[in-house]
Amino acid sequence: MADRLDLPAPDRRLRAQRTQLAEYLAFRLDTGVFAIQVDRIGEILRIPPVTVVPRAPDFVMGIVGVRGRVLTVIDLRSRLKLACPDPTRHARILVVPAGSPDPVGLYVDEVLHVHRFDEADIEPAARALGTDSGEHVAGIARIDDLLVVVLRLDQLLALGVLSS
């Protein structure tokens, strides 16, 4: 059975003071750093054996068993047209969206940190990346020297479902 890693609990007082402030989980896909909102993530799993499903769309990595249910794992790297190196021991699956009766798993190469920043700190994607980034990119956040691509989960999932 896959281990569950606990996330640091969000600091409610801080959030109450600045409503725009949200926590994001940063993770690595290939060499890039991406992030989605922490409260949309149900849990983070180590990678159990993945069963490949013949004839599944390319972006589906396969299926895994999680406590009695079968979870479809989506390979974000193929979705975002990145290189797909083999999983290392750092690889994880993010179960999203939190609380959904029908969640999916997002494969990531490595989970990095939880960052807290204001929505205003996210630079719109069009300005940062040029115009061809899709709806699923909310924008770019700069954390210290790091550039983090902030993703919109719903659009990202819609992207997956539409292409099936």
Place this chain on the structure above:
Amino acid sequence: MNELSDKAREEFLSEAQEIIDRLSRDLLLLDATSRVGPADPDLINGIFRGVHTLKGLAGMFNAARLSAMSHELENVLEELRMGRLALTADLLDLLFRSVELYNRVLAADKNQQPDEVDAEYDSFMRAVRTSRGGREAEGVALQPYDLDPGILAVLTQYEEHRLRACVEAGLSLYRVRVSFQLSTIDDGLESLKNSLKPLGEILTYLPTGEASEPDAIELEVLLASGEGMQPVVDALQHLQAKVEEVPRRQVTTGSPAPVLTPAPDSIGPQSVQPARPTHLPARMTIAPGKPDAPGKDAAERAGKGDVSLRSVAQTVRVDIERLDHLMNLLGELAIVRGGLARIVERVRLDPAHRELARELARLHHAFDRHLGAMQTGVLEVRMVPLGQVFDKLARVARQASREARKEVNLVITGAETEVDKLIGEELSDPLMHMVRNALDHGIEAKDTRLAVGKPPVGTIALNAYQKGNQVVVEVEDDGSGIDRPALIQRAVEAGVLEPEEAADLTDQEALQLIFLPGISTRDVPGKLSGRGVGMDVVKTNIGRLGGVVDVHSEAGIGSKFTITLPITLAIISALMVRVGANVYAIPLSSVQEAVMLDGAAVRTIEGREIVTMRGESLPICRLAELFLLQAPRDPSRRLLVVVAAAATRRCGFVVDHILGRQDIVIKPLSGPLRGVAGFAGATELGDQRIGLVIDVPSLLEEALASTALPRLAGAGFHG
């Protein structure tokens, strides 16, 4: 009463649903019986009581619309059972409409939607109100019989109405006196009723207050019957009853009648409930010989309370999700069992632990057996008779036959056949479509039928039966059959079939066109069906349940659709096979045999690999290639072939190893995998890994697709 718990509310909703379902069944029965003779008063009473109980429930739970509807309906039914309103086709329509509306209102309540403006509700309420209004007056006097005024005085309004109706029908009246021991009165009454029911109608029971023993009670029963004296006496011999005929006109008998104050009209409607024997003792113990109207009233009320209590007492309603949860737990246990088996085996191989190994093996064996029994038990709980679905269909068929102005008999067999609750639910929409199709496209108009020498009334048969591990449901009509040329023309016009391909189609292949999306044989879309969505949806829905649908049709004689389904979805026996590095489960219900074949025996005909087995040719399909697992093909190697079948199709699947039989819990594929063809789901293998469960019907279809047609059908099937 907003503070009522959700649980109580749930209880109310399912109870209401149960009453509405029963109402629907009773109405169908009423519809059927009233065509051939006078309506059965017991049936009308049953319907009345149902609506009455519903009104009470709705009032308790503040369900305003349910309560208002029931109130109006109750009024109409009251008129009906009192004979002040005739049972016309329009009235029946109205009653059937109420079932639909009840279901809708109840669904809205279930989802806690606020009562919104609803045109159908308003129009229904208007229709109900206008339907009342005495169209049939009561005019028959009771003179022909010399009935004791004492008896007449104690009859309730309803009893009196029934008495008049029976007199009007020219039946003889009998007075039956019978004694019961108080301790066995329930059984005695039941036996009395069973004996008299075939002979006629029991109009009233009255205690005489003249019992010979202190712990006995004597009843006087007024019976209306078309039979002579002797059969009645014979029927009651075992009860030692005294029977006398109520003489006609002017003959005095001086029979001592009990004196009771006439029941007030307001409680009249509830006072005779022949179907519920337990009401009677309550009334009897209070009433004998004493003019005690309030006491009687109280007994009536107690009786009424009984109605709603009784129906919940017999069964426990369980949310299907809880059963799913149990099922999943059992699945986990089955996996634990697998792990245990491996340990048992390891301990057995260790000579140092012989004794321990034996004990462990014994325990494992017991665990295995009990787990199996538990699985069977939970599966049985999930089973429901198909009759539940068929009842709904009968209502649809009746409605549709009126709309299409075609008379049909719906003949149902095998309603007791059981399937998993989930399958039953999912089956109702496809079956509804098929019944409507049969009515709209299959059954011809009356004149046409007469012209070709068929009976004017069409027949639609719904047959269900179990066949091994599968359940078969057939929808058969004696209509005109499916018009193949029209079907082919449609397919060509819709661009799914090339004209040159059309000529090569066999009859059976042409019929399969009906399962393609957008094909309909009707030029003008009918009100019922014929909108060009239908059979493809039916096929998809049934495919999702792991079933197949087949069609047979003969011009001028009729059509038959056959649905073959697994009995249960939850746990199935499967043959576990390995192909490359992957493990797949093939449902055992579709596996015929597994054989080793010489690789050289495979011939290729029209691009399809075929072997001959026992004189029959069998197409074979290499799973490794179908699933693009890139296994190198070695022509000289022996092939391990699993022969699988669904309905009439058969194919041999080539696998690398057979791992054995295993009970598996099928979990659905979700998200972007939902539409992937060829897999019915996935299952846990016990070593943290997941295996895919092969969807045999869809793979068969794919494997056998050599011509354009099945490939197209496959494309339509899987979106």
